[in-house]
Amino acid sequence: MACIEAHGLRKAFGTTTALDGIDLCVEEGRILGLIGPNGAGKSTALNAILGLTSYRGELRVLGRNPSSERNDLMRDVCFITDVAVLPRWARVWQLLDYVAAVHPRFDRSKADAFLANTTIRSTSSVRELSKGMVTQLHLALIMAIDARLLVLDEPTLGLDILYRKQFYDSLLRDYFDRKRTIVVATHQVEEVQNVLTDIVFIDCGRIILDCSMEELESRYVEVLVNPEKIVAGRALRPIHERPMFGRSILLFDGVDRQQLAELGDVHTPSIADLFVAVMGNPTGQARGRSR
Amino acid sequence: MNPASNPDAATPAVRLLYWAVRRELWESRSIYLAPLAVAALILVGFLISTISLPAKIRAASALSFMGQHNPIAQPYLIAAGVMMLTTLAVGVFYSLDALYGERRDRSILFWKSLPISDFITVLSKAITPVVILPLVTFAITAMMQWIMLLVSSAVLVVNGLSAAPLWTNSSLFEKWLILLYHFLTVHGLWYAPIYGWLLLVSAWARRAPFLWAVLPVLAVAVAEKIAFNTSHFGALVATRMIGGGGGSEEFTTAYLSMDPLMHFSPGAFLTSPGLWIGLAFAAAFLAAAVRLRRYRDPI
Numbered sequence: 001m002a003c004i005e006a007h008g009l010r011k012a013f014g015t016t017t018a019l020d021g022i023d024l025c026v027e028e029g030r031i032l033g034l035i036g037p038n039g040a041g042k043s044t045a046l047n048a049i050l051g052l053t054s055y056r057g058e059l060r061v062l063g064r065n066p067s068s069e070r071n072d073l074m075r076d077v078c079f080i081t082d083v084a085v086l087p088r089w090a091r092v093w094q095l096l097d098y099v100a101a102v103h104p105r106f107d108r109s110k111a112d113a114f115l116a117n118t119t120i121r122s123t124s125s126v127r128e129l130s131k132g133m134v135t136q137l138h139l140a141l142i143m144a145i146d147a148r149l150l151v152l153d154e155p156t157l158g159l160d161i162l163y164r165k166q167f168y169d170s171l172l173r174d175y176f177d178r179k180r181t182i183v184v185a186t187h188q189v190e191e192v193q194n195v196l197t198d199i200v201f202i203d204c205g206r207i208i209l210d211c212s213m214e215e216l217e218s219r220y221v222e223v224l225v226n227p228e229k230i231v232a233g234r235a236l237r238p239i240h241e242r243p244m245f246g247r248s249i250l251l252f253d254g255v256d257r258q259q260l261a262e263l264g265d266v267h268t269p270s271i272a273d274l275f276v277a278v279m280g281n282p283t284g285q286a287r288g289r290s291r
Numbered sequence: 292m293n294p295a296s297n298p299d300a301a302t303p304a305v306r307l308l309y310w311a312v313r314r315e316l317w318e319s320r321s322i323y324l325a326p327l328a329v330a331a332l333i334l335v336g337f338l339i340s341t342i343s344l345p346a347k348i349r350a351a352s353a354l355s356f357m358g359q360h361n362p363i364a365q366p367y368l369i370a371a372g373v374m375m376l377t378t379l380a381v382g383v384f385y386s387l388d389a390l391y392g393e394r395r396d397r398s399i400l401f402w403k404s405l406p407i408s409d410f411i412t413v414l415s416k417a418i419t420p421v422v423i424l425p426l427v428t429f430a431i432t433a434m435m436q437w438i439m440l441l442v443s444s445a446v447l448v449v450n451g452l453s454a455a456p457l458w459t460n461s462s463l464f465e466k467w468l469i470l471l472y473h474f475l476t477v478h479g480l481w482y483a484p485i486y487g488w489l490l491l492v493s494a495w496a497r498r499a500p501f502l503w504a505v506l507p508v509l510a511v512a513v514a515e516k517i518a519f520n521t522s523h524f525g526a527l528v529a530t531r532m533i534g535g536g537g538g539s540e541e542f543t544t545a546y547l548s549m550d551p552l553m554h555f556s557p558g559a560f561l562t563s564p565g566l567w568i569g570l571a572f573a574a575a576f577l578a579a580a581v582r583l584r585r586y587r588d589p590i
Contacts, residue, residue: 050404071407075301078404085397087396087401088396098310
């Protein structure tokens with residue numbers, strides 16, 4: 001069974017279209033990166049998946065309708081949207097007691113172990129904690145929940161670089177077990193590059209690109225081309241071109257790797273470079289296809 | 292995780308409700324701190340007033356039994372009245388903030404990430420002012436009156452007077468029963484539609500919930516005055532606030548009276564249409580608040 005299945009998902013705020021017919025299928029056990037500029041519709045899509053907003057179109061999450069079966073869904077799904085939004089009045093022990101009491105899948109010892117590695121004390125109140133510590137506390141609570149789907153919307157915003165790295169490391173090491181599904185929307189494309197199994201680029205409420213990382217590696221090739229071969233390179237119709245130290249980096253979609261190797265050094269583009277190429281290039285949009 | 296529990300089973304609703312109410316008491320400590328502070332202030336004032344107590348008792352002992360009753364019982368009634376006003380004020384401000392505060396600080400996204408329904412959450416926020424707050428203030432008021440009685444007895448004994456008139460005239464134990472009844476019926480059931488309305492506004496307003504709660508009520512009253520030159524709506528709201536209802540004169544005085552011992556008629560109260568119409572409104576307001584919290588786009 002697919003973890004998330006969406007067909008023709010639409011959402012408008014007044015005259016602004018936030019989601020313009022999204023088709024998406026996320027299998028269980030995948031780590032999907034939802035990548036797009038501000039206002040692209042990432043958060044709206046995630047809110048629809050979490051039953052936090054109304055929508056039109058068809059949507060099933062773990063076989064349930066998130067709009068009408070939200071309460072049941074929340075036993076199997078957990079999420080962190082945006083930056084830390086824990087109540088400022090709460091003390092750490094109160095949050096732990098509360099979640100342990102109401103969530104049947106919460107493992108208190110896991111949360112305690114996670115917090116033991118931080119400087120957060122159970123008697124501190126959220127108000128006294130730094131922004132980074134609040135995020136750590138939120139992660140400790142969420143990661144101790146044995147959920148089937150974890151949704152993260154900019155989870156590491158406000159964390160310093162050390163903790164951001166630690167977060168994704170522990171996500172992979174302690175949390176991800178190939179049965180769980182993780183959907184993460186983020187601007188910090190570089191951080192998630194090695195974590196994801198699938199990526200979706202979204203812009204203006206539409207999916208621009210939807211592919212697995214293996215597909216991405218076989219399909220997209222970046223070549224560092226010397227000026228004398230640039231004409232030959234352009235003849236192969238790169239989707240993006242940018243200069244670098246007197247040479248050019250050409251990005252190709254679906255062109256034979258062997259053929260490209262004759263032009264110069266060949267490598268797989270980073271998600272960030274691919275993002276810039278696909279988003280900044282209307283022909284790239286036309287070439288992006290949905291699975 | 293408790294290995295005996297089944298992680299696929301939903302947590303029982305009663306357990307969820309219990310923890311939701313606990314959460315409210317963690318968050319809104321004013322529910323017990325404000326009545327405690329007011330009670331402490333009253334006690335300080337009363338303590339100072341006991342300086343003149345021996346003289347008052349000497350004067351009162353010259354009067355008949357019924358004449359004694361008033362000057363001795365009065366401080367207890369005034370103190371209880373102040374506590375009731377405190378309860379109403381705390382309840383009003385609690386309800387206005389209950390569903391607004393979590394949206395303002397965005398913590399609603401955290402609460403909604405847990406498997407606890409909007410119905411249970413809103414219910415817990417209604418139970419707090421309708422049941423918990425009256426019980427808490429009743430307990431604090433009773434404690435306060437008990438201390439008042441002990442202190443004044445001590446003062447009288449030290450001054451070589453008998454404390455007996457105090458104990459017979461303050462009739463504290465009967466008063467506590469009446470007081471508990473008053474807190475539960477008037478502050479709980481009778482005010483329920485007020486709290487329901489405030490919770491609805493709290494779930495709806497994007498800012499300034501206090502203004503949104505008060506202005507529409509004023510607007511309707513003013514519009515009625517201009518259009519029909521009547522003030523039924525204003526009278527309706529005023530009766531509800533002051534604690535009247537039921538229509539009968541006897542009933543209204545019972546709830547306006549500072550001495551509820553004189554009028555104790557649960558039968559009339561429970562059968563009054565005003566009570567049940569109010570409760571129906573409260574239920575409608577709360578249902579609307581649940582819908583708003585459930586379907587409204589976050590923030």
